[in-house]
Amino acid sequence: MTLIATASAPTRDAANVKAASSSSFSAGMKVLPRPQRTAMYAVYGFCRIVDDIADEPGPPMAAREAALDAWRGHVRALYAGGDPGPAAMLAHAVANYGLAEVDFQAVIDGMGMDLAGLRGPDLATLDLYCDRVASAVGRLSVRIFGMDETPGRALAHSLGRALQLTNILRDIDEDADMGRLYLPAELLTKAGILTRDPAEAVRDPRLGSVCEALAECADAHYRAAEAVLAGKPRGRLAPPRLMAAAYGGVLEGLRRRGWATPRAKVKVNKTRLLWQVARETLFG
Incomplete structure (x- = not known):
């Protein structure tokens, strides 16, 4: 993917659908009515573009920083009534669901943290990172789902962090290959792991205690998200329930597998997810 998207609107829409269909969030999106599904595809497409900028290995750092800055400008222009350039892909979702500019900017800032490289961040920095790259996306999503402000923000806070911590635990080795270490400094130091390489x-054979402590934190966030959903607030709740089921299953699988090397990949249990989709479709 190029650093700055320039495709036409129909091409961008098709690319958004294709990218989302291959993601772990696809089941959650597919149960939405078409207008909300289209809005979610646009948000997902935006996230994929800026994520690719941060992760693309070829271009120099300065070029990728400039590309993220360009997207900050495109988003500002969209909200200011100027020429939004490729951010036009978000125009209908923003207009129809009142999405906040600050959340799109937070996502870009989170990708900037990725680009700068995190190596054993302190817990506060890790929480900020999770808020930017995951809970901010959740805040955009719950508006599209039609949730009220208080339960929506609470769900975005907890579920976003749960999903992102699960991602971190799932992708420990892949992130290390990219020079990134998201495990928090306090837990590493407590385990006696002083290197930030x-x-x-x-x-390090002591890594298991770090991962298990972070898994417990993720599990607490899943429980908090479930408490919000159990209250049956207004809105489309099937997508967040499906996301929680999918990623909660991954976390369970990681804990059953253990943290010692070599670490086999753990993927979404598709049978379990299909059952959850059927349940949400029939009874959600």
Whole structure:
């Protein structure tokens, strides 16, 4: 993917659908009515573009920083009534669902943190990162789902962090290969792991206690999200329930597998997810 998207609107829409269909969130999106599904595809497409900018290995750092800055400008222009350039892909979702500019900017800032490289961030920095790259997306999503402000923001806060911490635990080795170590400094130090070199840290036999402590934190966020959903607030609740089921299953699988090397990949249990989709479709 190029650093700055320039495709026409129909091409962008098709690319958004294709990208979302191959993601772990596809089941949650597919149960939405078409207008909300289209809005979610646009948000997902935006997230994929800026995420690719941060992760694309070829271009120099300065070029990728400039590309993220350009997207900040495109989003500002969209809300200011100027020429939004490729951010036009978000125009209908913003207009129809009152999405907040600050949340799109937060996502870009989170990708900037990725680009700068995180190596054993302190807990506060890790929480900020999770808020930007995941809970901000949740705040955009719950508006599209039609949730009220208070339960919507509470759900975005907890479920976003649960999903992102699960991602971090799932992708420890892949992130280390990219020079990134998201495991928090306080937990690493408590385990006696003083290095912040990603390749060294993820090979340390004491890593299991760090991962298990972070898994417990993720589990607490899943429980908080479930408490919000159990209250049956207004809105389309099937997508967040499906996301929680999918990623909660991954977290369970990671804990059953254990944290010692070599770490086999753990994926979404498709049978379990299909059952949850059927349940939500019939009874949600």
